[in-house]
Amino acid sequence: MSDKFETHEHDVLVIGAGGAGLRAAIEALAQGASVGVVCKSLLGKAHTVMAEGGIAAAMANVDPADDWRTHFRDTMRGGKMLNNWRMAQLHAQEAPARIHELEQWGALFDRTEDGHILQRAFGGHTFRRLCHVGDRTGLEMIRTLQDRGVHMGFDVYMECTVVQLLKDGPRIAGAIAYWREQGRFVVFKAKSVVIATGGIGKAWPITSNSWEYTGDGMALAYEAGAELLDMEFVQFHPTGMVWPPGVQGILVTEAVRGEGGILRNKLGERFMERYDPKRMELSTRDIVARSIYTEVREGRGTEHGGAYLDISHKPAEYVKRKLPSMYHQFKELADVDITKEPMEVGPTCHYMMGGIRVDAETAQSAVPGLFAAGEAAAGLHGANRLGGNSLSDLLVFGRRAGLAAANHAKQVSSPAVNSTQIERAEKEALEPFQRKNGENPYAIHRDLQTTMQNLVGIFRNRDDVQRALGELEKFRQRLARVSVEGSRMFNPGWHLALELKSMLTVSEAVARSALLREESRGAHSRIDFPNLDPAWGSKNIIVRREGEAMRLRQDSRPELPEELKQILAEEK
Amino acid sequence: MAEARLQVFRGNSEGGSSVEYKVPIAPGMVVLDALHYIQGHLSPDLAVRWNCKAGKCGSCSAEVNGRPRLTCKTRMDALPLDQPIVIRPMKSFPVIKDLVTDVSWNYKVNKKIPPFQPRPGAEWKFFQEDVDRVQEFRKCIECFLCQNVCHVLREHDKHEQFAGPRFFVRVAGLEMHPLDGVSRAKLLRDELGLGLCNITKCCTEVCPEEIRITDNAIIPLKERVVDQFYDPLHWLVRKIRGAAE
Numbered sequence: 001m002s003d004k005f006e007t008h009e010h011d012v013l014v015i016g017a018g019g020a021g022l023r024a025a026i027e028a029l030a031q032g033a034s035v036g037v038v039c040k041s042l043l044g045k046a047h048t049v050m051a052e053g054g055i056a057a058a059m060a061n062v063d064p065a066d067d068w069r070t071h072f073r074d075t076m077r078g079g080k081m082l083n084n085w086r087m088a089q090l091h092a093q094e095a096p097a098r099i100h101e102l103e104q105w106g107a108l109f110d111r112t113e114d115g116h117i118l119q120r121a122f123g124g125h126t127f128r129r130l131c132h133v134g135d136r137t138g139l140e141m142i143r144t145l146q147d148r149g150v151h152m153g154f155d156v157y158m159e160c161t162v163v164q165l166l167k168d169g170p171r172i173a174g175a176i177a178y179w180r181e182q183g184r185f186v187v188f189k190a191k192s193v194v195i196a197t198g199g200i201g202k203a204w205p206i207t208s209n210s211w212e213y214t215g216d217g218m219a220l221a222y223e224a225g226a227e228l229l230d231m232e233f234v235q236f237h238p239t240g241m242v243w244p245p246g247v248q249g250i251l252v253t254e255a256v257r258g259e260g261g262i263l264r265n266k267l268g269e270r271f272m273e274r275y276d277p278k279r280m281e282l283s284t285r286d287i288v289a290r291s292i293y294t295e296v297r298e299g300r301g302t303e304h305g306g307a308y309l310d311i312s313h314k315p316a317e318y319v320k321r322k323l324p325s326m327y328h329q330f331k332e333l334a335d336v337d338i339t340k341e342p343m344e345v346g347p348t349c350h351y352m353m354g355g356i357r358v359d360a361e362t363a364q365s366a367v368p369g370l371f372a373a374g375e376a377a378a379g380l381h382g383a384n385r386l387g388g389n390s391l392s393d394l395l396v397f398g399r400r401a402g403l404a405a406a407n408h409a410k411q412v413s414s415p416a417v418n419s420t421q422i423e424r425a426e427k428e429a430l431e432p433f434q435r436k437n438g439e440n441p442y443a444i445h446r447d448l449q450t451t452m453q454n455l456v457g458i459f460r461n462r463d464d465v466q467r468a469l470g471e472l473e474k475f476r477q478r479l480a481r482v483s484v485e486g487s488r489m490f491n492p493g494w495h496l497a498l499e500l501k502s503m504l505t506v507s508e509a510v511a512r513s514a515l516l517r518e519e520s521r522g523a524h525s526r527i528d529f530p531n532l533d534p535a536w537g538s539k540n541i542i543v544r545r546e547g548e549a550m551r552l553r554q555d556s557r558p559e560l561p562e563e564l565k566q567i568l569a570e571e572k
Numbered sequence: 573m574a575e576a577r578l579q580v581f582r583g584n585s586e587g588g589s590s591v592e593y594k595v596p597i598a599p600g601m602v603v604l605d606a607l608h609y610i611q612g613h614l615s616p617d618l619a620v621r622w623n624c625k626a627g628k629c630g631s632c633s634a635e636v637n638g639r640p641r642l643t644c645k646t647r648m649d650a651l652p653l654d655q656p657i658v659i660r661p662m663k664s665f666p667v668i669k670d671l672v673t674d675v676s677w678n679y680k681v682n683k684k685i686p687p688f689q690p691r692p693g694a695e696w697k698f699f700q701e702d703v704d705r706v707q708e709f710r711k712c713i714e715c716f717l718c719q720n721v722c723h724v725l726r727e728h729d730k731h732e733q734f735a736g737p738r739f740f741v742r743v744a745g746l747e748m749h750p751l752d753g754v755s756r757a758k759l760l761r762d763e764l765g766l767g768l769c770n771i772t773k774c775c776t777e778v779c780p781e782e783i784r785i786t787d788n789a790i791i792p793l794k795e796r797v798v799d800q801f802y803d804p805l806h807w808l809v810r811k812i813r814g815a816a817e
Contacts, residue, residue, distance in 0.1 A: 042621075043679065044714055045629040103696060106688030106749060108703045108710065115697035133707065139628065140710060151687045158676075181668055210623040244600020250626045329627065332645055333600065442612040486617030489584065490669040493616030 005176075005187045005422060008155070010036040011409035012402070013174060013190035015162050015217060018046035019138070019391060020374025021196030022145035023098075023398030024405065025154045028194075031406035035154040036188060038177055040161050040212050044146050047198050047210050048394065051138025052253035052325065054120060054130030055395070056388030057095035061116040063127035068092040069567045070126050075389060076568060078124040078284050079353075079382020080522040081537060082230065085560050086360035087380040091389070091396050098395035099131050107144040109133055121258045124284040124386040135253050135325050141391060160186065162216065163498060164425040165193065165224040165370070166417050172224070172369035173415035176425045180495065183488020185426050191412050192405035194363075195221055195356060195372040196398065200234075200506045202499075204349035204457070205449035208240055208251035214499040215506035217376040221356045222505060226365035228543040229378040231506070232513035232524045233353035235385055236458050238288035240348025242306035247333045249348040252309065252326060254387040256343075257281040259322050261311040263292070264342070265300040271307070286384040286523045289347040293458050296346065306346035312339055347458055351390065353381040353523060354513070357542060363401035366544075369408055369415075373401035383522025430488075432497045438483030441497040448475050448503060456511050461527040465515045472508050479504065512552055513541045576648060577656040578606055580618065584669045591615075592656060603643040603651075603659065604632050607671070619670035627780065630715030634671050635660045640717040640778045662720040675716055681735045684763060688746055691753030702750040709745035709789055711781040714738065718775035718785060724768050734765035737775035737785045744789035747796065757800040760793055769794075 012028040014021045017039035028035045039046065058071040071092035076083050099117065103109065109131050110118040119128045133140040150156075159180040166173040166187075174189040197217030201209025222228055239252040257263075263281050265271050275291040276283035283291075292307045302308055311319055316339035320327050323338070330336040330343055355378035356365050363371045374394045381389060432438070455468035479501065484494040519533035520526050539554045560568070574597040579590040593614050595606045607620050622632040625644045632643045637651060637658050651657055665673035718737035724730050743756050743764070760766040773786045783789070800806055 041623055041629075042631065042675070045623045045631050047624070049713070050624050050626060050628050100696075104690065106746070106752075108706055108749065111698065111700045111703060113699075115699050118700075133710075136628075136711065139713065143710065147682075147687050150683060156679075158679075181674075208626075210625070210629065212623060245598050246601045246605045247626075325628070332627070332647075333602070440616065442616060446612070484616065490619040490672050491617045492611055492619060496616075 007187040009189040012192045012405045014194045016196035018048040019394030020398035024194045024402035027399045027402030028406040029152045033406040038157045048138045048142045052135040053255040054132030055391040062119045066127035078386040083382030084379035094396045095392040122387045123282045130388040168415035191409035199352040199375040201349045203503045206249040207349040216502045219502035219505040227357040229357035230354035231509040235351040236289045236347040237350035239345040242346040243304035264308045265295045306344045308342040309345045310342035354378045362404035371401040373397040432484040435483035438481040439478045509543045579656045581660045601648045603646040619672045630713030633715045664720045664726045689754045694751040698750040706748045717778045721774045741789045
């Protein structure tokens with residue numbers, strides 16, 4: 001290979017340093033692999049820090065009747081049975097051990113009166129199940145994992161963005177990335193690559209997601225020949241901030257409802273009585289989000305187009321202790337004292353159930369040596385994710401991905417990296433500098449977000465989604481004319497131009513899948529097909545690249561084993 | 573629509589100067605929104621480090637009108653808009669470009685701190701009051717504003733001898749963990765330079781998480797070091813045991 005590029009070699013390369021990436025890296029290190037972690041931001045800033053409410057695991061510390069079977073059943077029901085049942089089973093079975101492990105690595109959870117990890121109620125969970133640290137569970141988790149990994153000895157490449165995966169024939173060979181600081185390219189050679197890059201929320205304007213969430217990992221894997229799954233299922237969290245405009249979309253944790261928060265419309269009606277009288281505010285996220293949206297659309301919304309969420313009936317000290325960051329967030333950003341007055345909330349794009357299709361046991365994709373875990377992977381959550389199941393997903397499948405990636409690396413020889421691939425990737429990434437007075441990447445991004453919000457949002461129909469596909473094609477043409485100003489040094493305009501490619505790929509996959517699924521299920525609501533269709537209930541949509549074209553196919557969900565069928569049939 | 577004027581530092585390690593931008597004001601707008609407006613409409617290569625824009629990741633630290641702040645939590649309507657808002661990178665770290673500084677030194681310091689290690693035979697049972705005290709330290713979002721404002725680093729550049737408030741908070745979080753079995757007192761004295769802190773409390777003032785850094789982390793750690801190394805009884809015990817702690 002040409003020695004023009006700075007090159008690093010590892011057994012396992014992990015892309016992304018959130019919960020899944022760090023857990024994968026720790027496990028691969030424990031297996032004796034040499035591990036590199038590449039991340040777009042500084043270490044410890046990944047989106048996991050924003051997770052608030054907790055980690056779901058059937059530890060039965062608070063409700064002794066809880067067990068993995070109930071957690072499995074809740075997850076499958078929440079996902080409207082589209083989940084990969086084996087992933088849902090492994091997740092429910094292994095989550096408690098992953099939490100104990102975190103605790104042994106130094107994480108400090110809130111406690112029960114008898115000294116165990118405290119668990120709180122959350123939407124769709126039969127029992128109180130979420131282990132938590134006030135409302136900053138994600139921060140505790142990422143700090144714990146970060147320090148564990150640093151002291152075990154992985155190499156971290158911070159503020160380094162992967163632009164393409166490298167292949168050696170059919171198998172993975174590494175990645176080419178660039179350092180944000182100088183804009184120089186760097187090659188990573190690896191026997192195994194784990195994608196843990198999170199979600200895609202930045203394709204929508206109202207989102208709880210950080211700037212990193214541009215679907216890079218899914219797009220990289222798709223380009224490399226992996227399959228994407230369940231891309232029509234985008235979760236809109238029911239409660240984001242709606243006012244003032246600058247904070248629109250910032251998450252209001254579900255823990256507010258878990259701790260007893262009540263939703264009302266402008267008439268003072270507790271409207272969840274109309275939509276899910278049994279579970280009320282603790283219904284699943286898809287239902288609560290649609291309910292708020294419907295109230296607003298029918299003219300019963302608040303002044304700024306949301307619903308009221310009220311926790312002020314609880315003692316002020318309790319609210320401040322259990323929901324400290326919510327208290328400060330509203331006080332500082334919206335001049336609202338949540339111990340005295342209600343919050344205004346509305347749906348915000350929050351989580352991607354779809355992603356890279358992986359094997360349940362090993363987290364391996366269709367490309368040999370390419371693994372994926374966390375939000376970037378699909379399967380566990382089906383058509384709708386339950387709150388708290390994301391952090392446990394990161395730990396359970398992050399560990400499995402790291403384990404399998406290390407094992408894979410032991411079995412294969414060192415791959416060859418192809419200098420033509422590398423040079424082509426570099427040339428393509430630098431093209432925006434060659435053009436003058438082309439399209440502004442920020443303008444394309446704003447238009448993409450408007451299109452996705454208006455045409456591929458909470459409620460969809462055929463005409464809208466078809467229009468969106470037409471718009472996406474235009475954005476692609478505009479992206480081919482994009483130009484950037486300034487130098488290669490820490491240039492956010494250039495960075496966005498590269499990310500737009502990923503966002504357009506995943507947005508197209510979302511739109512195409514949403515068009516194909518002619519029913520409403522979980523987070524996917526079609527106005528023109530408002531009901532569940534049993535025929536669709538056993539099918540997943542798979543997306544893959546054929547040449548330059550995006551191809552979709554339907555895949556029948558494998559039958560559940562008898563034992564699991566029985567668990568699902570039980571009523572509890 | 574009302575407008576604000578922002579004077580933003582543009583430059584790199586070799587120097588730079590302030591550039592003025594006019595930005596329309598929206599209700600509830602924060603300084604980071606204004607910086608995003610500049611990127612989106614006026615100058616797409618303005619370098620700003622940010623992630624969550626929700627006060628949780630600690631990426632967007634800068635100096636706003638001379639005060640170290642998270643730009644995502646600094647409301648425009650809390651600033652005097654009849655004069656330009658001056659935005660500069662954190663002073664204690666080398667500039668990479670514009671508002672982005674090189675904070676890698678912090679990661680090197682962190683590596684020196686031995687991680688949590690449970691006491692042998694520890695029983696994993698403890699109570700809310702045991703964790704309440706420690707959780708304060710664990711709220712830290714690593715915005716490094718305390719490092720930026722600490723005069724030992726800012727004025728005296730003692731980056732080699734001194735770890736800074738952030739890492740005293742980190743050590744406090746480990747040392748006061750109910751089951752931790754490692755002593756970091758020697759490290760605090762010899763390598764992290766705890767003695768250089770003369771408790772001016774500047775760090776506490778700028779902490780966006782309202783961690784009482786000086787009172788609850790630094791002073792108790794200083795007491796631990798004194799107890800371990802300067803307490804006559806401890807000294808005698810060490811002498812007899814010949815322990816080389």
